[in-house]
Amino acid sequence: MSEHPVSERPTSGDLALPPVTAPYLLPFHYGALHNIGVDHLVDPAPVRALLAERHPDLSAADFDGRACVTLNYQLYFAQYPNGAAVIQEIEYSVVAYPAASAGRLARLSYGQYARGYDQTKLLGIARLHVLCDSALAIAAGTALYGEPKYPAWFEVTMPSLNGPGGDAWDIVCKEAVLAGDGIERRERPLISLSAELAGLPRIPVNNTPVTGYGVDAAGRPLAGPMNVYQPYQYIPLGEGTEGGEAAGRVRLRVHEPSSPVGADVSALIGDGSAAGVWTYQSAPVAAHNRPYYVPRAGREQAPVPGR
Template sequence: MSPLPLPPVAEPFQLPFHYGALHHIGVDWLTEAEPVRDLLAKHHPALTAAEFGGRALVSFNYQLYFAQYAFGGGVTQEIELNIIAFPTAEADRVPELTYAQYAQGWDQTKLLGIARIHVLCDNPYAITAGRELYAEPKYPGWFEVDLPSLNAPAGDTWTVHCKAAETDREGALKREDTELASLTVQLDDLTTTPANNTPITGYGTDTQGRALAGPMNVYQPYAWYDLSAPDLADRVRLTVHAPETDLGRDIRALLPDTPAAGAWTYQSPPVAAHNRPYYLRPHLAEQ
């Protein structure tokens, strides 16, 4: 069997793409397998939905990241609705794991990856890069957020509102008022487990029907939160505001009143701090 060629890297992009900082939260739901399998087959026919105890796994995540370029810097926000899946041709290599084991990174084959169903992004450059490099189903959106931060009062609640957007003829993002979906995750006072779960394999299917995989390395562990206890069911709220959209319809089809199984977060550590000022004593001549 001859080796496959690598997918082309379209101009003007370069790979790998390096993140200067990343703030990331994801939520996982164990849900009924049949609707997940049906939707996955429409988007990625070369993949099979993973099952954990007979349940499929759907993931929704938000990213805020910074990248430094030759011309300066750029900040990007995006959300993804994903199905955890593996290449059907590699089924005999996929380990049998519980959800908790998968979430903590026990799959060292990295065949259990994220099959992207919807990706919304507020950076037109990143939208083009995602489509052309990784065959992501990526389109415009914009965000209002309230995130845990060292530059904010203490707390560990993440709130993300995703709204509709378009791009104009010049490629600039045009915000719209329509709210698509909201995610609130209250992780305050919960115990975390370090998760060695990267590289994360992201799956895409290009316009010619070719399946491809793009790994993403994160250089420190994620923090994983086990949300399986019944008394934690109200810690996560995913709300669909526009059920007539593709995103809203698919969220409702995959996650009908299903409690979250777990959450995972990563926040880049700070690299510098500008400290509080202090007063100098008056000069003796002024006294």
């Protein structure tokens, strides 16, 4: 029995898989991921208009008459045969699905969606802006997934086992430009996100794989699922149009309304309150512990500091 090479195997559908061009390999494996996302329930009319322009094959999810726009920040680590990379990015997206697959979707509330009830995973993120601090990741995301990805850089404070404790996130996204093989930082802030989450109840949710929608250079829609291997922590903030009392703990600010991402955040969200937050932080795999004093053979012991 002969075997077809992967690229030549017959398929049952009408579409071949999108190409994976050198030097890329898929799937892309994350060594660690630290992630916070914030969802807003908004007026669907401007969302639908923007989707018709940017993702004409997708329809906005309808959560009791509201659309959902989501902004998520990621810090991730990738290990390669010849080294490693630490990358940061923000995705600003609309929760949407392929219009041709509408008949496969169950009717869900936002709260059900946030808890992972859509097991078709057709409700994915239609990316409007992806801002990233790595020229390599920008090139890969654009080529492989049709992401609208461009340079930025970040000033960030987040929860960490190597920090003083607490559960606060503060992310400032600043302007950058591609320069040679890297990016050149500018000082102009574009948008920022802050969240003080200490004491808020959270729910472990199985909401992945997250399907990310993009458009390739020929205008064909692409879908790329991303698996996360442990549950996310979901924090409901009232889940209604105006959010609940806890929504005041989360703030999204536009610093530069004339920037592409600032203009779209202003147009779709404005001063609206967040409906929900979701976070994920990779567990540590090792710990280097506090040292202790070793007795010195045949010598007078030094006094212990603080005694």
